[in-house]
Every structure is written in C-alpha cells, then in structure tokens.
Amino acid sequence: MKNGQPRRHGGEQTDQRRDHGRPRTERRERRHPHGRDAQHAGFGEPQPELDSHENSTPPRQSHSFTVPAQASATIGAGRAEPQPRPAVGSSGTGGPSMRVLLLALVLAGCAGGGETAPPGADFGPDPQLTAPHSQLIPTVKVAPAVGWPQGAAPTPAPGLKVQAYASGLSHPRQLYLLPSGDVLVAETAQPASPAPKGLKAWFEARFMKTAGANVPSPNRIILLRDADGDGTAETRSVLLEGLNSPYGMALVGQTLYVANTDALLAFPYQPGDTRIAAPARKVADLSAAQPNYHWTKNLVAGPDGALYVAGGSNSNVGEKGMEIEDDRALIQKIDPATGAREVYASGLRNPVGMAWEPQTGALWVAVNERDEIGDSVPPDYMTAVKAGGFYGWPYSYWGGHVDRRAKPPRPDLVATAVTPDYALGAHTASLGLTFADANVAGLPPAYTGGAFVGQHGSWNRSVPAGYKVIFIPFRGGRPAGAPQDVLTGFLDAKGQAQGRPVGVALDRTGALLVADDVGNTVWRVSAAAPPRP
Secondary structure, X not given: OEOOEOOEXXXXXXXXXXXXXXXXXXXXXXXXXXXOOOEEOOOOOOOOOOOOOOOOOOOOOOOOOOOOHHHHHHHOOOOOOOOOOOOOOXXXXXXXXXXXXXXXXXXXXXXXXXXXXXOOOOEEOOOOOOOOOOOOOOOOOOOOEOOOOOOOOOEEOOOEEEEEEEOOOOOEEEEEEOOOOOEEEEEOOOOOOOOOOOHHHHHHHHHHHHXXXXXXXXXXXXXXXXXXXXXXXXXXXXXXXXOOOOOOEEXXXXXXXXXXXXEEEEEEOOOOOOOOOOOEEEEEEOOOOOOOOOOOEEEEEOOOOOEEEXXXXXXXXXXXXXXXXXXXXXXXXXXXXXOOEEEEEEOOOXXXXXXXXXXXXXXXXXXXXXXXXXXXXXXXXXXXXXXXXXXXXXXXXXOOEEOOOXXXXXXXXXXXXXXXXXXXXXXXXXXEEEEEOOOOOOOOHHHOOEEEEEEOOOOOOOOOOOOXXXXXXXXXXXXXXXXXXXXXXXEOOOOOEOOOEEEEEEOOOOOEEEEEOOOOEEEEEEEOOOOOO
C-alpha cells in the first residue's frame, strides 16, 4: 500500500524438498505502506511478544516481589529520575549481577499504570478511553504459569459444562475443524531468535519464561479424532511436522494451506488422511524479519477463492523505524494459485483471530493493541474489516486518538483511520475468534448468533485482565450487547496461570473447543445436562 492505496505483489512458487520450514530463496525488500520514518519517543528495545505465552513444563515458582515504596512510586510514575544505587561491591548489591537482580525485582513489582477505567468501561462499541500515561518502562504483572492440578479444569458459565477434549499436548495455539469432524491443532511457539539485547529486553525475556514462554516451538500440526462422539478425542496423530512456527490453517478442496511465521505453504490432502508426507509448495513469503515481534500468521479462506493472511507489527509503536515493518500490521489477500497479493487492510497492530460472520459474510478480526500508555488504554478490539481500511497503527488508536510516540506524526493517515466496532478490554490479549450461528446444537440457545473470543490474558496491567473466554451476542450481523463470561478460572487464587485460552472453534456438534497453551489441553464446552425433576 502506498499513501493508503492497496498494492499487489508478485508471488513465487518453490518446492521445499527438505522440510516445511524457511525456504532457501531470497526475499526482495518491500516497503511498509506507511513509510520508514516512524520513531519512538519511549524507552529501549522493542519488548518480546508477551501476548504469546507457551509452556511445556510450567515453572511453579511465584513472582510476587516486595518493592520499596519509594522505588515503586518513582519507577512506576512514568518518566521519573532514576534512584541512586550503591557502588559495585558495596553493601546490599553483591556486584553487578545482584544489582541487575534487584532492578529486575523493582521492575517486576512496579504498577504505574496511570488512570484505570471502571470495570467493563473498556468494552463495547463506545469504550471509555482514559488519558494516555507515558511510561518510562511498562507496567509488569506476570501470572506465573503453573498448569492445572490433577483433575482441575476451567469454570464454565451456568448452563454449560467443560471437559478435556485432548490433554497432554505441547503448546496448542490454534484450532481448525475439518469437514470430516477431525480437529487440527497447531502446536507452536515463537521461533528461535538471537539473544535479547539491552537490560530491558533481558528483563522481559525472564518475565516471558515466568509466564511459560521462551521454549522451543513444537512446529507441528496434530490431528484429533473423536470417532465415538463422546466429546473426547481418543486418537491423535502428527499430520505435519518440521514446520516453522505454524499458526493459521485452511482447507480448500484437496489442498491444506498452512501459514508458517515466514511463508504460506500448500499441502495435498485427502479426506481421512492422518499423515501428510508430501513436500510443501510455497505459495508466498511472509515477513519474519527480526526481531519477529508478533510472529503469528493467521489464515482464513475467503468465499472469493482468496486466502486472507493476518500478521502483526514488528514493534510496539514503530520505535525501531518502519523499515522493519514491511508487510506487517495488516491483512493480506493472496491468490493461492499464483501467490499474487494485495494489502486488504492495514494499521492493525496485531491482528490474530479471524472469522466470517455468518449472516453478513463480513470478515471480522480480533486485534491486540499497543502497550506502555496505561492500564486501560487502548483497548484490544474486534471489528468488521473494511477493504482498503487503515486502522491507525502506529500513529493513532481507536480511530483518531493520536499516539504521540510515533514520529514524525501522520495527520493525513490519522484522518482516515477507521474506528473499530467493539472494544475487548485493554491488554486482554484477545487472540481467538469464532462465530456461532442458529445451527449451534451443542450449546444452549443463548449462544446462537454471536462471537466467542479467547482472551489469553494480560502481562502488563496492574490488575490482570482477560484469562477467559467470552461471548458477545450479535443481532443482524452486529454486536448487540455486553460480553458474557463463558469459561473462567484460568487464574488460581494466588494469581497464577493454570491455563491460558488462545484459539477457539466449534466442533461438528456445535460445542466450543478452546486451545489452552499453558494447560496443554483442548477444552470442550457444551450444554450441561438439564437437571432431573
């Protein structure tokens, strides 16, 4: 896109004979739609993507720190003067490593999130936006990943029940229902990257580990089959392996498309297949330039025969320059035969969940917004996607609310920014999205006609938000009410993460499936049996 206008790219097709990872071809440089000159007035390196927490063997330690009141108030208050520190080797430091640890404790304990909106005020079509609060460092409140105790499960809403559809998985993130009723699960995590540079990046890497991230990606797609229809998958098989941080999946005819972090791939598929050994055909490159800040690439097939691929930004607010944002923070429309593509919508900081609204046929997306300007601003959101629309990132949020950290300002682009349809709460990490229509037999009638959203949960808010699955009722193809809790209890009484919901999908009976990448489980939510008279 140039000056707000979509542009097309030529594609290339390459057989990948060795594995399904990064192709051995050179990728020509592309310009980001909104220029190369955005700079950040904030602090340090871009932080690792803490909206994406994976965990294989969850740590069971608690990260509750006692912070000196003066230090907490000073560092949490935004751009304050640093506190003096003892000299190397003096009493109370133990040398450079101890000073780093002490500063890490201070950072972990601070909660300078600025003004906080009343509960629920940052949800809905007209959210309350608090004043932005410039932060020298982000508020950090990490829920340590501990996993589920034996026999424990999330808490369903009244009228619902929950059971483990499949457990013992490895970082299940995204779900896809095949026509046969088999369920595909992307077991995936952020790809390996160079060691973090700078003190801030080091802290954030440690926090990611606490939250259950920073582990190798399984890089595979698992097929689950519930042949007897009892709500539990009794067989599982590795459909594809050797991928490169896969996420989105879509079956079109006899071709299964998979979006790796760096490429859109195509595989031959026959109904009933439990293993695909054929080599991949590369449809198109996808941007995975370092630091690959938002690494997920989601995918949906359109009724027009095109593939729609979502990819997030490579920074928080363009603080490292827009040259690393080529083909980022947008949804691309890709021809599956030729790889030719165009920008379908842009200015979307981290678009992840995508789904077609059944009544109107509109494409909807769930978007994670920016950090470091407050507990309650800006909200994550879901919105119907306007073809050619610009949604503000990095220059503005929620329509025309200017983010002054993006330099130089672009009032011309801000003037065109589309206001999203429905706020989902600030820092909730709303990643999963699927729609229920009138044919949902596996859930009570109250859940027909609306959207389910998987909220992975906050890491940078003084009061945790998200960590649940919600339902937003729709009427006439538009949101028509307040969000309703569907599945909660992912945080325990100590504020530790027993699980974290990510992708959501409906199974062949209409029951809701939820991927939990900390609990390593796919949960199944269905209507509870009516009480006996």
